[in-house]
Structure formats: C-alpha cells, structure tokens
Amino acid sequence: MSGFKVIQPGLLTLIQDAGRFGHHRIGLTTGGPLDSLAFKWANRLVDNPMNSTTLEISFGGLVMQAETDAQIVLAGAEMPLKINGIEQDRWHAHKIKAGDKIEVSFSTQGARAYLAVSGGFQVEHSFSSSATVTREGIGGFTGEKLQQGDYLHCNPPVDHRGFRLPDEHRPDYFDDISLRVITGYQQQAFSDYQKRLFFSSEYKVTDRADRMGYRLEGPEVKPAIDGILSEGICHGAIQIPADGQPIVLLNDRQTIGGYPKIGSMIAMDTARMAQLLPGSRISFEEISIDDAHNLHCLAHVRFNNTEPEAID
Amino acid sequence: MISMADKSIRIEVAGENALIIYFGEKTDPSVSARVQQAVTILETELNGKLIDMVPSYASLLVIYDQLATDHLEVRSTIRKVLNQLSDAVNAEGNLVILPAYYSSESGPDLDALAQRAGLSADEVIKLHSEMEYRVYAIGFAPGFAYLGEVDERIAAPRLSTPRMKVPRGAIAIADRQTAVYPAISPGGWNLIGLCPTRMFDPEAKPTMPVQVGDRIKFNPISRDEFFSLGGELGEIK
Numbered sequence: 001m002s003g004f005k006v007i008q009p010g011l012l013t014l015i016q017d018a019g020r021f022g023h024h025r026i027g028l029t030t031g032g033p034l035d036s037l038a039f040k041w042a043n044r045l046v047d048n049p050m051n052s053t054t055l056e057i058s059f060g061g062l063v064m065q066a067e068t069d070a071q072i073v074l075a076g077a078e079m080p081l082k083i084n085g086i087e088q089d090r091w092h093a094h095k096i097k098a099g100d101k102i103e104v105s106f107s108t109q110g111a112r113a114y115l116a117v118s119g120g121f122q123v124e125h126s127f128s129s130s131a132t133v134t135r136e137g138i139g140g141f142t143g144e145k146l147q148q149g150d151y152l153h154c155n156p157p158v159d160h161r162g163f164r165l166p167d168e169h170r171p172d173y174f175d176d177i178s179l180r181v182i183t184g185y186q187q188q189a190f191s192d193y194q195k196r197l198f199f200s201s202e203y204k205v206t207d208r209a210d211r212m213g214y215r216l217e218g219p220e221v222k223p224a225i226d227g228i229l230s231e232g233i234c235h236g237a238i239q240i241p242a243d244g245q246p247i248v249l250l251n252d253r254q255t256i257g258g259y260p261k262i263g264s265m266i267a268m269d270t271a272r273m274a275q276l277l278p279g280s281r282i283s284f285e286e287i288s289i290d291d292a293h294n295l296h297c298l299a300h301v302r303f304n305n306t307e308p309e310a311i312d
Numbered sequence: 313m314i315s316m317a318d319k320s321i322r323i324e325v326a327g328e329n330a331l332i333i334y335f336g337e338k339t340d341p342s343v344s345a346r347v348q349q350a351v352t353i354l355e356t357e358l359n360g361k362l363i364d365m366v367p368s369y370a371s372l373l374v375i376y377d378q379l380a381t382d383h384l385e386v387r388s389t390i391r392k393v394l395n396q397l398s399d400a401v402n403a404e405g406n407l408v409i410l411p412a413y414y415s416s417e418s419g420p421d422l423d424a425l426a427q428r429a430g431l432s433a434d435e436v437i438k439l440h441s442e443m444e445y446r447v448y449a450i451g452f453a454p455g456f457a458y459l460g461e462v463d464e465r466i467a468a469p470r471l472s473t474p475r476m477k478v479p480r481g482a483i484a485i486a487d488r489q490t491a492v493y494p495a496i497s498p499g500g501w502n503l504i505g506l507c508p509t510r511m512f513d514p515e516a517k518p519t520m521p522v523q524v525g526d527r528i529k530f531n532p533i534s535r536d537e538f539f540s541l542g543g544e545l546g547e548i549k
C-alpha cells in the first residue's frame with residue numbers, strides 16, 4: 001500500500017469518518033466531522049462511499065507529500081489549497097502524482113475543511129469507526145491528532161471519477177448568523193422571560209470552543225434549577241451551567257451530564273457554528289421539531305439531487 | 313404492569329432526532345430496572361431506525377434516524393413499550409465481583425474519609441465492600457460506571473480541588489456514588505483503593521466487565537494479591 005507522508009500536521013488535523021454510533025452505552029461519544037455537509041461533499045467529489053475516512057483540518061497548516069497517484073479534493077472552510085506550490089480550486093477534485101506536495105494553508109473564512117482522497121484513507125477501525133476522539137484516546141492513530149511523520153495509507157482505485165461542485169452550490173462561512181434551536185429537555189425550568197432573553201440576545205463564540213462544545217458568552221440565562229440527575233446528552237444540546245453562559249455540545253461531548261439544558265441546536269446549524277472562530281457573533285431562533293425534521297429530510301434530498309460536474 | 317397514566321413517566325423532546333424518557337426523579341433500583349427493560353424492548357421495536365441509546369439513572373435518551381422514522385412514530389412506539397414494562401424488578405443484572413486493594417497507599421483519601429466519618433479505615437472498608445451496588449449509568453469517560461449507593465456513613469463530597477492525575481483502577485467515592493476509574497484521568501472523587509480489573513479495555517471482548525443494570529460487589533484483597541492479579545499502583549498527583 002502507498003499513501004501520504006505528513007510533513008506538517010497543522011494546528012489540529014484529525015482522521016474522521018462519519019462517526020462512531022451505537023457505543024454510547026459504554027460511554028463512547030460520536031466523534032466524526034463537525035461540518036457533516038462539507039465532509040459529505042469531500043467524499044462525493046472523489047466518488048467515495050459516504051462513510052470513507054477523510055482528514056478534518058481545523059484552521060489549516062497541513063503539508064503532505066504524495067507517494068501515490070490519486071485524486072484529492074478539499075471542501076469546507078476557505079483554506080488555500082496548493083499542489084506543488086500552485087494554488088488550486090477547492091470543491092474540485094484534482095489528479096495528483098506520486099511526489100506531489102500538497103499544502104493546505106491557514107483559513108481566510110471558516111474553521112474546518114475536509115481533505116478526501118479517492119478510495120478513502122485506510123485507517124483501522126476502532127469500535128466500528130476511524131473517527132478520532134482525542135479526549136477518549138480512541139480512533140485515528142492511537143487516538144491522537146495527526147503528527148509530523150505520520151503515514152496515511154490509501155489504495156486509490158484506477159479510473160476513479162472526479163467532480164467539481166459548481167460555485168452556486170458552495171456554502172459560505174459568514175459570521176453573524178442565526179442558528180435554529182428546538183426547545184426540549186429541561187426547557188420548562190426556564191421561565192418565559194429567560195427563554196425570550198435567550199432567543200432575542202446576541203452571543204459571542206469564546207475561545208473555549210472545541211470539538212466537545214462551543215462555550216458562548218452573552219446575557220446570562222438562569223434556569224429555576226441548579227442541576228439534574230445525570231442523563232443522556234444528544235448532539236447539539238445546549239447546556240446552561242451555573243454561570244448562565246450556554247455551551248452547545250458537539251461531536252466529542254460526554255455522553256451523560258447533569259447540567260440543565262434548554263434544548264438542542266439542529267445539526268445543519270451546529271455544522272455552520274463549528275465553522276466560526278472565537279469572537280464570532282450568533283443568535284438563536286426557535287424552531288419546532290416538525291420543521292426541523294422536514295429541513296433535515298429536504299437537506300438530504302437536496303444533497304442527493306445536486307449534481308456536481310464531472311471532470312474530464 | 314405500569315401504564316402511561318403513571319404521571320411520573322414523561323417523554324420529552326431532546327433534539328431534532330432524540331426523545332428522552334424520564335422514568336422518575338431520583339436514584340432508585342426499580343426505576344433503573346425499568347430503564348433497562350425499556351432499552352431491551354426498544355432495541356427490537358425500533359430495529360433499523362435507532363442510532364443510539366443512552367440509559368442513565370432514571371432516564372433513557374433515544375436517538376433515531378430521521379430518514380427512517382420521525383418523532384411521532386418513535387413516541388408512539390415508546391408509549392406502547394412503556395405499557396408493556398413490568399413493575400417487578402425482575403431485570404436483575406449479573407453479579408460482578410471486583411477485587412479491591414483498600415489501603416492508604418492505594419487510596420490516599422481513605423484515612424481522611426474515615427476520620428470525617430468518625431470511623432476507622434477498616435470500618436470504611438467493611439461498609440464499602442459489604443454493600444451490593446447497582447450500575448446506574450456509564451459515561452463521563454469510556455467505561456466509567458456510576459455505582460450506587462454507598463452507605464450514608466461513608467458518603468463524602470468531592471474534593472475541593474480535583475486531582476490532575478488519578479490512576480487507572482482507582483476506587484473512589486463522591487456523595488453516595490462509587491466508581492472505578494477506567495483510565496488515568498483528572499478526577500475529584502475520594503480515592504479509597506485500587507482495583508486490578510480493567511474496567512475498559514478496547515482490545516478485550518467484552519470491552520467492559522459490567523453494563524448498566526449489573527450488580528457489583530467489591531472483594532477486599534491484600535497487597536500481594538493485588539499485584540498477582542496484575543494491579544499497578546500508578547501515579548497520583
């Protein structure tokens with residue numbers, strides 16, 4: 001097998017497939033891509049099965065040397081992609097040759113990008129997934145982020161197809177966005193006034209924003225209760241600890257916890273939030289579970305019916 | 313039989329693809345047994361539509377695939393299942409014996425805990441190892457099992473300053489909960505001993521010796537037995 005040699009790992013580059021499911025009962029969290037839409041596009045543009053292993057590059061700074069012929073694509077945040085020093089289009093599959101140098105520079109807009117290779121990176125599964133969760137030391141290479149000198153195996157099929165996503169379908173990663181939240185869990189412990197405050201205020205992404213959760217800063221929201229008997233936490237759950245500052249829990253969240261929760265952000269919007277850098281401003285918008293369900297199903301249909309352009 | 317007319321059971325929305333069932337408001341073996349029964353039945357009833365479930369003390373989080381089902385159908389399935397649950401605590405889990413090397417060497421908080429409780433260290437050990445515990449929840453870290461409840465006399469609040477490093481196998485108490493740390497981690501629980509049994513081993517099958525609903529008893533062992541069972545003292549700071 002051949003693959004890619006990591007020359008510079010970047011600030012935080014993680015091996016990720018779609019995530020680890022069905023293991024919450026032994027305390028394992030989901031992991032997987034923070035921006036699942038960009039992840040799915042990366043795999044689709046190099047004609048991979050949807051659960052193929054990619055690299056999630058946070059902020060940028062990755063340099064690799066190819067030791068194989070393959071097709072690669074970079075989707076997600078605006079991290080300039082260079083192949084042998086020449087800037088190339090993102091959301092666009094590129095044929096590369098053994099010996100080529102691939103550089104992903106620091107992002108100018110957005111925080112996460114996904115690099116996929118035709119056939120997917122070949123990484124041993126741990127609990128049915130290659131997703132890296134550093135907090136648990138599970139997945140990827142011994143549960144760690146990518147290191148200098150790591151070797152990413154791959155086995156690119158011959159005659160693999162490549163695609164580009166037309167500009168009008170490429171997401172943008174602007175700041176100052178409204179994110180949709182379904183009220184739930186302990187929402188009854190929040191008075192109407194507290195809920196109005198939450199849904200009408202602006203919050204700032206703090207620098208304590210990582211794959212486990214995004215801590216926000218803004219007007220304090222206070223539930224009528226301090227804590228609860230520890231219970232399961234779903235993706236996107238918004239926990240309000242004693243200081244009244246919301247934490248949106250993401251892919252690497254702990255599976256159970258005892259802080260009151262006002263509800264949960266929908267996954268389409270946690271993906272947008274995870275593209276924001278500290279200092280970004282957001283607000284919340286209430287949405288019903290019916291609307292959230294419809295949006296999810298429509299997004300699935302939209303993804304499947306958006307035809308990327310074949311290259312060659 | 314219990315029924316949904318039982319006001320203590322509620323189904324709430326948790327997220328866009330998750331409902332949470334509340335079976336009660338406090339730690340209680342019969343509530344915990346119902347949670348376990350519901351896990352088993354829902355696994356079959358929602359086969360092919362489930363993404364994951366998180367059982368805890370008195371609740372069950374049910375995460376489903378929105379492309380295969382929706383909250384209306386899942387809620388209706390849950391209602392049906394709740395009506396089938398029996399009230400009797402017949403869902404007795406396995407009894408798992410965990411060896412425990414209690415000492416001030418392996419459990420640096422043992423003496424302070426005894427002193428606060430007005431007991432001798434031996435009395436603390438006796439109270440901790442005589443009780444049969446139930447696994448109420450697994451979380452915090454892979455393999456971390458919340459066991460309850462310890463005798464009131466040896467309940468102890470968390471340390472005011474959590475430790476940076478608690479060794480793997482540390483047997484600990486926080487309030488009326490007890491646990492064995494599955495891996496080296498930071499931690500604020502009171503350490504009273506060490507268990508040589510691995511609570512989480514990704515290479516082993518099963519990966520954990522216990523699951524939610526199981527019954528646990530600690531069996532006091534000597535220092536020599538601890539080492540012969542493969543125990544390691546580990547670093548505490």
